[in-house]
Amino acid sequence: MSTRTSKVSVSSATRVASKTASKGASSINTKTVPDDEKDAAYYVTPEFIYGGPFIPVKKPSPFIDSITPMNVPLQGTFTRSFAYISLKDKLPIIITQVIDDLSKKGGGPDVQQFLEKVTKMKNDLMTNKDYDLFTIDTPEGEKWNTWIENLVNKKYYNNTWLFTECYVYRRLYEGCELADSLKSYDYFAEKKKQSFHGNLKPMCRAAEKVVTMLSVSDKDKRKADFMTLLKLALWANKCDLSFSVGAEVTLGGTEDEEDEDAPPPPPPPPPPPPAKGKRKSTEPPKPIKVSSEPFQMILDLKDKLLVDDSGKIADQIVTKAENKQAAIDGNTVFKQKCSCHRLAKSFGVPICEEEAPPPPPPPPEGATEEAAAEPEIPKIPCPAKMTIPHHVMFDIVCDNAGYELFADLCFATFLLEQKIVQMVRFHVKKMPWFVSDVTMADFKYVIEAAGTASFSCTVPGPPGPEGNVEMQTITADNLNSLGKQWSSYLDGGEFVVMDEDYWTYPHPYCEMKKYDYNMYRKLQYTVGILFKGDLNYRKLLAGRNVNPYSGLEPNLQGFIPAPIIAVRTVKSEMICGLSKGKFDVLNKQDPNWMRSGDYGVIQYCPKAEPLKSMTQTCSTCTYQKPFIAVTFTKRSLTIFFGALN
Numbered sequence: 001m002s003t004r005t006s007k008v009s010v011s012s013a014t015r016v017a018s019k020t021a022s023k024g025a026s027s028i029n030t031k032t033v034p035d036d037e038k039d040a041a042y043y044v045t046p047e048f049i050y051g052g053p054f055i056p057v058k059k060p061s062p063f064i065d066s067i068t069p070m071n072v073p074l075q076g077t078f079t080r081s082f083a084y085i086s087l088k089d090k091l092p093i094i095i096t097q098v099i100d101d102l103s104k105k106g107g108g109p110d111v112q113q114f115l116e117k118v119t120k121m122k123n124d125l126m127t128n129k130d131y132d133l134f135t136i137d138t139p140e141g142e143k144w145n146t147w148i149e150n151l152v153n154k155k156y157y158n159n160t161w162l163f164t165e166c167y168v169y170r171r172l173y174e175g176c177e178l179a180d181s182l183k184s185y186d187y188f189a190e191k192k193k194q195s196f197h198g199n200l201k202p203m204c205r206a207a208e209k210v211v212t213m214l215s216v217s218d219k220d221k222r223k224a225d226f227m228t229l230l231k232l233a234l235w236a237n238k239c240d241l242s243f244s245v246g247a248e249v250t251l252g253g254t255e256d257e258e259d260e261d262a263p264p265p266p267p268p269p270p271p272p273p274p275a276k277g278k279r280k281s282t283e284p285p286k287p288i289k290v291s292s293e294p295f296q297m298i299l300d301l302k303d304k305l306l307v308d309d310s311g312k313i314a315d316q317i318v319t320k321a322e323n324k325q326a327a328i329d330g331n332t333v334f335k336q337k338c339s340c341h342r343l344a345k346s347f348g349v350p351i352c353e354e355e356a357p358p359p360p361p362p363p364p365e366g367a368t369e370e371a372a373a374e375p376e377i378p379k380i381p382c383p384a385k386m387t388i389p390h391h392v393m394f395d396i397v398c399d400n401a402g403y404e405l406f407a408d409l410c411f412a413t414f415l416l417e418q419k420i421v422q423m424v425r426f427h428v429k430k431m432p433w434f435v436s437d438v439t440m441a442d443f444k445y446v447i448e449a450a451g452t453a454s455f456s457c458t459v460p461g462p463p464g465p466e467g468n469v470e471m472q473t474i475t476a477d478n479l480n481s482l483g484k485q486w487s488s489y490l491d492g493g494e495f496v497v498m499d500e501d502y503w504t505y506p507h508p509y510c511e512m513k514k515y516d517y518n519m520y521r522k523l524q525y526t527v528g529i530l531f532k533g534d535l536n537y538r539k540l541l542a543g544r545n546v547n548p549y550s551g552l553e554p555n556l557q558g559f560i561p562a563p564i565i566a567v568r569t570v571k572s573e574m575i576c577g578l579s580k581g582k583f584d585v586l587n588k589q590d591p592n593w594m595r596s597g598d599y600g601v602i603q604y605c606p607k608a609e610p611l612k613s614m615t616q617t618c619s620t621c622t623y624q625k626p627f628i629a630v631t632f633t634k635r636s637l638t639i640f641f642g643a644l645n
């Protein structure tokens, strides 16, 4: 009989053994418990029954019948948590949808291999196995394997929900990386396209109003519009396909959707006089009619906005942008020479002073190797020493494509057209992510589709002075003009779209410096970073179930590259910044209120870590280093430059 050793606590094994022994004792050989309790194998080796099955040995379960305890990371072992539900019910369905779609698509042996790997991953998830390592041979794949090997808990439910979910979406994409015929395949593309076309009506209606907010306006109107467009971007976050498990989400599909095409209902009768005494705060909220007209929705949902820092954000971002512009105007020279400048100068190599010149011409035909190895050194300002950017910029860490990206683009357009900033940087994903997160391809698709969409419908216009309502025709004209404006921003550089690896890492943002210091530094140049959506919120709070009444800043745990703006509808069981008692009231009204996406927050942390000159040379200067090392091939110099790495 093979003996299996396993880390099972003796006490529980004893319980198991005695329970086993008591059950049908006559049919099994009742060995006495060995004197030597070190023989743990005894407790886990199933008793062999002649002609009968092995008796299953129940290991102590990692699952706890509880919600996530305070300050503990959300994870699947708490069976009353949404993390558990998401891993048990949502993620397997999303994986199955990918498998089904690809099976229908068909393909050669590489697609079959993809399906086998993804099916195994789905089964491993459902049976709480250990993560498999990545097999792609890339630096980023190696990083993932290092992270997995360093984990204490390598099981899907036992590790944090954040890591497991990111791991699953990253493994899905590995399947494509390993399949030649799936190299640039996006298994969520159709759903994301549908999330655009399925929301044409709210986009066209929103565009009607957005275009009236773009001409430079007085401070009060500018502030009001700033706040409104931030709320438009907030409620757009309801359109999230990982939350809906791939089901199409059209705006306004919330609570009791009001059919706004019907003439508005007559005004409600005056409310009855308040009952004597205090209204019980735990009465379930009365169902509200939510218009699918985006700007009316903002008004309808005002009580669902649990934290609203939009006014403070509007004031401070404008002020910070003005201060940044003053610093740029006043910055005439680099304050310090970068070490590579000094070294280059001392070896007679031109130092990098201006903007990067055009790439050097290709070496002439038949050029000798030495000549080919000596291109003109590009003169690039050394980012390591830059503490003042070239432009006043604002960053948006995007979430979902489709309607949510439309709303984010509207907000960015407002910032540019109101001359608050000169550039908006969008951070998107390098691969299909959480079903509807924006990739570079999605970004370009939405801009192109907005510029060419056609749409027309009639809706009730605003009530006239006598309360009469005229029907009005909504078309895609304003959406088209916005789309064309966005396209020119992309060409002109006002819109910069970046898809660095970092945004598909599984780590909380408080660890950004550890995993991508350059990314942290890049973010320090901006006047504000808008983090969209629930997943970003989970990363900002390190995936923990924090005290709902604690402030945003302490929960960022030092992640303050620039002022942080967190805009998210509540789709996971973590939140901070609530007013006193609010969390308890909401829980009493509906214990599952954090799983609905019906509530939202607009939170702000104004702190920013000062941008200092780096002590070592930057990645740009590293680019020059190999060249200088090749130019001065003396062994001592190569070692010397090597030491600078």
Ligand SMILES: O=P(O)(O)OC[C@@]1(O)O[C@H](CO)[C@@H](O)[C@@H]1O
Pocket: 086, 090, 165, 237, 240, 241, 242, 243, 399, 400, 434, 532, 533, 534, 535, 536, 538, 568, 569, 571, 572
């Ligand atoms: O970041 P988003 O798109 O706002 O929301 C993503 C998300 O809430 O959807 C899922 C809900 O199950 C979670 O995995 C994840 O946090």
